[in-house]
Amino acid sequence: MSVSAAPAIELFDAIHTARAQRRLRPDPVPEALITRVLDAAIRAPSAGNAQNWHFVVVRDAEQRRRVGALYRKASDIAEAVYKARSRPAHLTEAQWQRMLTNGAHLWDHMGDAPVLLIPCLRQRDLPAREALDAAWRDHYDAERDYLDRIRGASIYPAVQNLILACRALGLGTVITTNHLRIEAEFKALLGIPADVDTFALMPIGWPEGHFGPVSRRPLSEVAHADRWSNAWPG
Numbered sequence: 001m002s003v004s005a006a007p008a009i010e011l012f013d014a015i016h017t018a019r020a021q022r023r024l025r026p027d028p029v030p031e032a033l034i035t036r037v038l039d040a041a042i043r044a045p046s047a048g049n050a051q052n053w054h055f056v057v058v059r060d061a062e063q064r065r066r067v068g069a070l071y072r073k074a075s076d077i078a079e080a081v082y083k084a085r086s087r088p089a090h091l092t093e094a095q096w097q098r099m100l101t102n103g104a105h106l107w108d109h110m111g112d113a114p115v116l117l118i119p120c121l122r123q124r125d126l127p128a129r130e131a132l133d134a135a136w137r138d139h140y141d142a143e144r145d146y147l148d149r150i151r152g153a154s155i156y157p158a159v160q161n162l163i164l165a166c167r168a169l170g171l172g173t174v175i176t177t178n179h180l181r182i183e184a185e186f187k188a189l190l191g192i193p194a195d196v197d198t199f200a201l202m203p204i205g206w207p208e209g210h211f212g213p214v215s216r217r218p219l220s221e222v223a224h225a226d227r228w229s230n231a232w233p234g
C-alpha cells in the first residue's frame, strides 16, 4: 500500500479498534509507512519539550532473529509470573485465555514480525544542585524522585501515537515490555548507548486477524466526578 493510498480512518474509530495485534504476517512493510508511523510518534508531547526520544527500527532478518531470541529469554520470567497470576475480575475467562495464548505466541514469534521498533529515551539529568537558587537546594532529592516518576511519560505518548498511526495504516502492533527484564542484553545487541533507556519492544506488520473493537472496564468504575467517591455518570 502506498502512503497516499492509506485509508482514512476517523480518530475515534482508530482509538476504539486498535487492539493488541500479536499475530503478524511476515510480509515486508514499505519503508514509507514506517517513516509515517515514526513521524506520528515524534508529534507527541515530552517533558520540557526535550524530545529526547530515539527509535531503533530493526528490519534486518538476522538482527530480528537475535532480538526475538532475547525476547523469548525475557519471556521465561513473564511466563512464570503469569502462571502465578489470577484472571483480573473484569476480564472473562475467554478474554484472559486469549490474551495469555496470544501473548505466549508472541514470546516465540517476536523475531518473525517484519519490523521491530524499540522506543528509547536519552536520560536527562538535573542541573547541578549548586546551580539552583539556595532556597531550592533542599528540594533537590525530591526533584530527582519527581523526574524519575515522570520518566516514561515522555515516551509513552509517542508509543500511543505509534499504535494509532499503525492502526490508521492498517498495520498491527502491540506494546510489550518483557525485554526490560534483560534490558542490558538488548542494549548491547542493538548498540544503544549507556545513557539511553529502552521503554518498549513493538512488533509491527500486517495483522493476521482483525482490528477491534477493544473492550474495557466501564467509565463508571474508573472515572470520578469531582471526588473519588462520585462515579462518573456517563
Ligand SMILES: Cc1cc2nc3c(=O)[nH]c(=O)nc-3n(C[C@H](O)[C@H](O)[C@H](O)COP(=O)(O)O)c2cc1C
Residues within 6 Å of the ligand: 018, 019, 020, 021, 022, 099, 102, 103, 106, 174, 175, 176, 177, 178, 214, 215
Ligand atoms: C505497559 C504495557 C506493557 C505490556 N506488555 C506486554 C507484553 O510484554 N506482552 C504482550 O503480549 N502484551 C503486552 N502489553 C499489551 C497488553 O496486554 C494489552 O494492551 C492489553 O491486553 C489490551 O489489549 P487489547 O487492546 O487488545 O484489548 C502491554 C501493555 C502495556 C500498556
